[in-house]
Amino acid sequence: MEGFLASVGLKLVDKLLGWLIDPIRDAFVRMRTRNLIRASSGRKVSLLVARIDGDNDAGSLRETVRETIRRELGNAVEITLWPEVLSIGDGHEYDAERGAYAKAQKWLAEKHCDLLVWGRVKGANVLSLRFTVAEIGSHDAQTFVLTETFDLPTDFIARLGTALAARLLLGAAPAIELSGRYLVPIMRMAAERLEPIVTHLSPAFDHDTRGSLLHGYALVRSTIGEQAGSNSDLEQAVNAYRDALREMTRERAPLQWATTQDNLGGALTTLGERESGTARLEQAAEAFRDALQERTRERVPLDWATTQNNLGNALKALGERESGTARLEQAVEAYRDALQEWTRERVPVRWATIENNLGNALGILGERESGTVRLEQAVEAFREALQERTRERVPLDWAGTENNLGNALMRLGERESGTARLEQAVQAYREALQEWTRERVPLLWATTQNNLGIALERLGERESGTVRLEQAVEAFREALQERTRERVPLQWATTQNNRGNALTTLGERESGTARLEQAVEAYRDALSIFEPADASHYTEVTRRNLNRAEALLAERRVM
Numbered sequence: 001m002e003g004f005l006a007s008v009g010l011k012l013v014d015k016l017l018g019w020l021i022d023p024i025r026d027a028f029v030r031m032r033t034r035n036l037i038r039a040s041s042g043r044k045v046s047l048l049v050a051r052i053d054g055d056n057d058a059g060s061l062r063e064t065v066r067e068t069i070r071r072e073l074g075n076a077v078e079i080t081l082w083p084e085v086l087s088i089g090d091g092h093e094y095d096a097e098r099g100a101y102a103k104a105q106k107w108l109a110e111k112h113c114d115l116l117v118w119g120r121v122k123g124a125n126v127l128s129l130r131f132t133v134a135e136i137g138s139h140d141a142q143t144f145v146l147t148e149t150f151d152l153p154t155d156f157i158a159r160l161g162t163a164l165a166a167r168l169l170l171g172a173a174p175a176i177e178l179s180g181r182y183l184v185p186i187m188r189m190a191a192e193r194l195e196p197i198v199t200h201l202s203p204a205f206d207h208d209t210r211g212s213l214l215h216g217y218a219l220v221r222s223t224i225g226e227q228a229g230s231n232s233d234l235e236q237a238v239n240a241y242r243d244a245l246r247e248m249t250r251e252r253a254p255l256q257w258a259t260t261q262d263n264l265g266g267a268l269t270t271l272g273e274r275e276s277g278t279a280r281l282e283q284a285a286e287a288f289r290d291a292l293q294e295r296t297r298e299r300v301p302l303d304w305a306t307t308q309n310n311l312g313n314a315l316k317a318l319g320e321r322e323s324g325t326a327r328l329e330q331a332v333e334a335y336r337d338a339l340q341e342w343t344r345e346r347v348p349v350r351w352a353t354i355e356n357n358l359g360n361a362l363g364i365l366g367e368r369e370s371g372t373v374r375l376e377q378a379v380e381a382f383r384e385a386l387q388e389r390t391r392e393r394v395p396l397d398w399a400g401t402e403n404n405l406g407n408a409l410m411r412l413g414e415r416e417s418g419t420a421r422l423e424q425a426v427q428a429y430r431e432a433l434q435e436w437t438r439e440r441v442p443l444l445w446a447t448t449q450n451n452l453g454i455a456l457e458r459l460g461e462r463e464s465g466t467v468r469l470e471q472a473v474e475a476f477r478e479a480l481q482e483r484t485r486e487r488v489p490l491q492w493a494t495t496q497n498n499r500g501n502a503l504t505t506l507g508e509r510e511s512g513t514a515r516l517e518q519a520v521e522a523y524r525d526a527l528s529i530f531e532p533a534d535a536s537h538y539t540e541v542t543r544r545n546l547n548r549a550e551a552l553l554a555e556r557r558v559m
Contacts, residue, residue, distance in 0.1 A: 037080060040112040045164065045193050046078040048113040052129075053085045054121030061127065065117060065156070072157045072204060076196035080111055086118040104132040114167050117160075129156065131163035161205035164197065165212035182396060182440045187223045191233075194220065198240065208256075211247035214240045215260050222267045227396075229443035231274060231487065237267045250294065255303075258294035261287045262307050269314045274443070276490040276533035278321055284314040297341065302350075305341035308334045309354050316361045323537045325368060331361040344388065349397075352388035355381045356401045363408045372415055378408040391435065396444075399435035402428045403448050410455045419462055425455040438482065443491075446482035449475045450495045457502040466509055472502040485529070490538075493529035496522045497542045504549045507556075516553040523549060 040046035047069065055061045059081075066079055086104060088096045104116045119129035198217045201210050218240035225234030241264035250257040265287035272280030288311040297304040312334035319327030335358040344351040359381030366374030382405040391398040406428035413421030429452040438445040453475030460468030476499035485492045500522035507515035523546035530539040 037082070037111065039110070040078055040080065040114075042112060042189070043193065044076065044078045045115075045167070045197060046080065046111075046113040048080050048082050048108060048111055048116045050082040050107075050116060050118040051085045052119055052121060052127070053087050061121065065129070068156060069117075069160070072202050073197070074200070076200065080113060082107060082111075082116075085120075086116070087120060101132065105135055108132070108134040115160075115163055129159075131160060133163055133167045157202055157204035158206055158209070161202060161209040161213070165209050165216065182227060183223055184228045184440075187220045191217070191220045191224060207247045207249075207252060211244045211253070211256065211260075214244035214247065215256075215263070218244060218267070219263060222263065222270075225267070226270050227441055229441070229482065229487065231271060234267050234271045238264065238271070241267065254294040255300065258291040258307075259303070261291035262295070262303075262310060265291065265307075265310055265314065269310070269317060272314070273317050274488040274491065276493075276529055276535065278318055281314050281318045281321075285311060285318065288314060301341045302347065305338040305354075306350075308338040309342070309357060312338065312354075312357055312361065316357070316364065319361070320364055321535055321537070325365055328361055328365050328368075332358065332365070335361060348388040349394065352385040352401075353397070355385040356389065356397075356404060359385065359401075359408065360404055363404070363411065366408070367411055372412060375408055375412045375415075379405065379412065382408060395435040396441065399432040399448075400444070402432040403436065403444075403451060406432065406448075406451055406455065410451070410458065413455075414458055419459055422455055422459050422462075426452065426459070429455060442482040443488065446479040446495075447491070449479035450483065450491075450498060453479065453495075453502065454498055457498070457505065460502070461505055466506060469502055469506045469509075473499065473506070476502065489529045490533065490535065493526040493542075494538070496526040497538070497545060500526065500542075500545055500549065504545070504552065507549075508552060513553060513556050516549055516556060519549040520546065520553060 049062055049066055049069075051059060052061050052065070062081065066081065069077065069079060084107075086100055086107075088100045104118070108114070108116055114134050116132040116134075117129065118132070119127055122128050194213075194217050198213050201213065205213070218237040221233045221240065222237035224230055225232075225237060241260055244260050245257065245264070248256045248260060265284040268280045268284035268287060272278070272284055288307050291307045292304065292311070295303045295307050312331040315327045315331035315334060319325065319331060335354050338354050339351070339358070342350045342354050359378040362374045362381060363378035366372070366378055382401055385401045386398070386405070389397050389401050406425040409421045409428060410425035413419070413425060429448050432448045433445065433452070436444045436448050453472045456468045456472035456475060460466070460472055476495055479495050480492065480499070483491045483495050500519040503515045503519035503522060507513070507519060523542055526542045527539065527546065529535075530542055
């Protein structure tokens with residue numbers, strides 16, 4: 001009897017030890033297995049596929065899921081198999097859902113993946129699958145559910161595409177929310193990872209999914225193009241927006257269609273500003289007007305204001321290339337319309353954006369008028385904008401407004417006998433160059449160098465020495481390192497004309513002919529762009545400058 005009791009006691013001890021040790025051992029095995037799984041490389045969109053609850057030991061159903069993804073998406077994505085099951089536990093439904101979501105996010109973060117595929121077997125040939133999108137920063141993600149029997153290639157891939165589009169929109173969010181900050185490294189990585197997916201969109205994706213993927217990709221490329229001065233990225237953005245419009249039609253999704261039209265207009269405006277013609281800018285204005293057919297003030301007042309602002313930008317750029325003022329007046333009207341909804345109290349940073357843009361349009365109008373009223377209004381608008389566009393909050397936008405303030409101050413300074421306004425302009429440009437650096441935003445840096453050169457040249461004209469003029473020539477040479485003829489022909493020509501002005505003034509104060517000869521060459525270079533582009537205003541100004549330089553050179557050679 002004692003032996004029997006001892007035997008029973010030992011078995012009970014074994015069971016107790018098993019209950020205690022087995023979970024620890026299993027947890028250790030899981031941890032070791034998890035550690036052996038390599039994290040995503042980050043070069044492609046990455047999917048983490050968990051074990052399916054109720055699958056056989058060999059994981060046949062999960063293997064089928066993996067093969068379906070591989071067959072439909074090819075090498076556009078990375079697939080990592082996860083050794084554990086994710087399930088929704090017992091208890092209150094909300095708490096159970098949140099618990100599963102939190103665990104999914106932990107796994108995704110651990111292996112740097114974008115999307116978790118998980119679920120359970122509901123019965124013969126019936127799966128319930130879920131897709132949980134990885135969070136980015138403070139953004140909560142989503143979980144998409146497939147709960148019924150489905151055809152693996154079609155329904156599964158269609159819903160997977162929806163989840164991928166959601167992840168893409170999260171990835172593109174910084175392009176919208178952090179505008180005014182330098183985003184090129186983040187956006188380049190996102191573009192490279194997403195390009196294989198949007199280049200060969202699965203036919204199983206529905207129209208909304210295809211449109212969302214293309215629109216998000218275009219937004220990423222557009223941000224790169226704007227900040228890095230890359231026209232090729234902007235061209236890709238324009239093509240992707242147009243492809244998206246074929247998926248998200250006005251009849252099917254009117255507001256999404258309008259948003260895409262608005263973003264297309266933005267990319268076209270930036271391209272148009274860098275080219276000598278006006279075709280892109282005309283297309284941009286048309287895109288914005290199309291968007292306003294659905295983005296009405298009554299339906300979506302803030303979005304309506306956004307598009308009014310963007311229309312103003314396109315009209316302003318067109319107005320700069322015309323001798324009249326009609327387009328510029330229309331731009332001012334569009335900006336003032338936008339300010340009715342984009343108020344400082346409601347959207348302070350956006351309000352500041354429109355004040356900045358309004359200041360630009362008023363400044364150009366002021367250049368073409370004899371008085372100073374418009375220029376004073378421009379200075380006031382820029383100073384208003386700087387109350388919300390601070391260096392700490394939006395450094396690139398702050399620099400942009402400092403540059404624009406410099407422009408208005410310089411124009412005012414040109415009409416006054418003193419140098420105070422011109423000195424203030426030089427200071428504003430140098431402030432802007434602290435954030436608009438060549439490494440971060442090469443074309444914007446070049447723009448400010450060009451403007452700084454003009455202000456220094458104006459100061460040099462009013463001083464007896466040549467120091468300011470030498471500094472002006474150097475600023476123009478700096479600008480031409482990025483303002484190349486191939487990349488931005490119209491801006492290159494403008495800087496050549498400005499450089500010619502500084503060289504002409506220097507040539508007048510020196511005894512030789514070298515400076516004047518350089519000036520003539522610079523003006524001729526500028527005209528080689530202005531004349532074929534039919535830029536009448538710029539052609540007239542540059543031709544007048546060239547005639548003066550040639551006359552001075554002829555006199556000097558006679559002497």
